Amino acid sequence: MTSQRVFRIAAIPADGVGAEVVAAGRTVLDALAAASHGTFAFDWTEFPWGCDHYQRTGRMMDEDGLETLKDFDAIYFGAVGWPTVPDHVSLWGLRLKICQGFDQWANVRPVHFLPGVLSPLRKAADTELDWVVVRENSEGEYSGLGGRNLSARGPGSEVAVQSALFTETGCERIMRFAFDLARTRVRRKVSSVTKSNAQQYGMVLWDEVFTRVAADYPDVETESVLVDAMSAKFVLHPEDLSVVVASNLHADILSDLGSAMAGSLGLASSANLNPEKRFPSMFEPVHGSAPDIAGQGLANPIGAIGSAALMLGHLGLTDEAARLTKAIEATTGAGVLTPDVGGRATTTDVTAAVIDHLT
Ligand SMILES: NC(=O)c1ccc[n+]([C@@H]2O[C@H](COP(=O)([O-])OP(=O)(O)OC[C@H]3O[C@@H](n4cnc5c(N)ncnc54)[C@H](O)[C@@H]3O)[C@@H](O)[C@H]2O)c1
Numbered sequence: 001m002t003s004q005r006v007f008r009i010a011a012i013p014a015d016g017v018g019a020e021v022v023a024a025g026r027t028v029l030d031a032l033a034a035a036s037h038g039t040f041a042f043d044w045t046e047f048p049w050g051c052d053h054y055q056r057t058g059r060m061m062d063e064d065g066l067e068t069l070k071d072f073d074a075i076y077f078g079a080v081g082w083p084t085v086p087d088h089v090s091l092w093g094l095r096l097k098i099c100q101g102f103d104q105w106a107n108v109r110p111v112h113f114l115p116g117v118l119s120p121l122r123k124a125a126d127t128e129l130d131w132v133v134v135r136e137n138s139e140g141e142y143s144g145l146g147g148r149n150l151s152a153r154g155p156g157s158e159v160a161v162q163s164a165l166f167t168e169t170g171c172e173r174i175m176r177f178a179f180d181l182a183r184t185r186v187r188r189k190v191s192s193v194t195k196s197n198a199q200q201y202g203m204v205l206w207d208e209v210f211t212r213v214a215a216d217y218p219d220v221e222t223e224s225v226l227v228d229a230m231s232a233k234f235v236l237h238p239e240d241l242s243v244v245v246a247s248n249l250h251a252d253i254l255s256d257l258g259s260a261m262a263g264s265l266g267l268a269s270s271a272n273l274n275p276e277k278r279f280p281s282m283f284e285p286v287h288g289s290a291p292d293i294a295g296q297g298l299a300n301p302i303g304a305i306g307s308a309a310l311m312l313g314h315l316g317l318t319d320e321a322a323r324l325t326k327a328i329e330a331t332t333g334a335g336v337l338t339p340d341v342g343g344r345a346t347t348t349d350v351t352a353a354v355i356d357h358l359t
Pocket of ligand 1: 017021078079080081082087091264267285289291292298300303338340
């Protein structure tokens with residue numbers, strides 16, 4: 001028997017459907033490990049952080065939370081946010097704290113069309129559509145720079161400044177990441193999303209760095225598209241996309257558009273990577289805590305299970321990652337679908353079907 005590799009994974013289900021989809025993903029990963037004939041296993045530690053924790057302690061995560069997470073091989077995350085806590089408090093107190101604290105500067109968000117899931121896009125019926133959004137995940141519009149002032153002037157007179165930070169280092173590393181990823185794909189193309197017509201400082205720097213980096217990748221096709229035009233292109237010409245690189249805010253919006261086009265927000269997976277591996281990376285579905293359906297067993301677990309597949313690839317288990325992706329496709333292809341994609345299956349039904357298709 002080969003020696004067993006044990007991966008230490010920190011699970012942070014957090015809020016709402018986060019708990020349901022992380023439980024689903026863990027069940028699938030444990031089934032894969034159990035079938036690996038002792039080759040690998042997962043050693044899970046679950047952290048109770050999130051909005052309930054905030055109500056009890058005044059903190060979204062423990063004060064030394066990053067120190068605790070630092071030594072894990074990866075983090076498997078659900079979703080954060082609940083109506084009892086302001087969204088900017090919950091997001092900055094947990095998810096963004098981990099992404100920024102661990103310099104997870106590349107956020108990879110595949111837009112994957114699954115068999116058996118009806119896309120609202122008619123073109124998807126007879127056109128191969130598959131692209132990936134690469135999101136700058138450490139700066140840009142989500143740098144947290146700014147402030148609020150002048151409240152002493154009285155109600156209605158306060159002022160807020162929210163600045164965006166673009167550094168050459170930040171732009172260059174995410175663009176090189178996008179070009180390297182494009183080289184692994186059938187279509188070698190990188191589309192840069194910009195808004196340099198209106199944002200004449202940060203986005204012009206973004207464009208200049210894109211041109212400079214592109215020169216090092218003559219084998220990769222490029223285009224630079226304004227964000228407004230890119231949102232139209234997602235709908236009208238998605239077949240022309242392969243890797244889309246965009247700033248923190250632009251990619252956040254575009255990736256939700258992409259997953260809605262693929263059928264549901266509940267399908268979309270993502271990886272927050274620290275490519276240098278100085279810190280653990282974090283894998284999570286793109287969706288939020290979905291308070292409207294939480295606790296009913298209706299959450300689509302595919303986004304979380306797809307994120308588990310991305311985590312397997314990151315841990316070097318590439319065959320298992322491919323097997324899991326195929327099992328997801330076989331599950332949707334067989335019509336085992338939650339209500340958000342037109343089916344009647346529960347979270348548990350879909351999870352069980354994925355496990356059945358692993359063998
Ligand atoms: N990464 C994150 O943790 C993250 C991302 C987005 C929003 N949020 C937070 O989540 C909370 C709710 O935000 P929202 O309503 O704007 O976005 P949301 O993603 O939670 O929900 C949007 C819509 O998609 C549906 N949906 C989401 N996930 C689903 C799933 N797995 N299966 C089936 N349907 C699903 C919901 O029912 C809802 O109709 C807020 O507190 C917000 O701040 C967190």
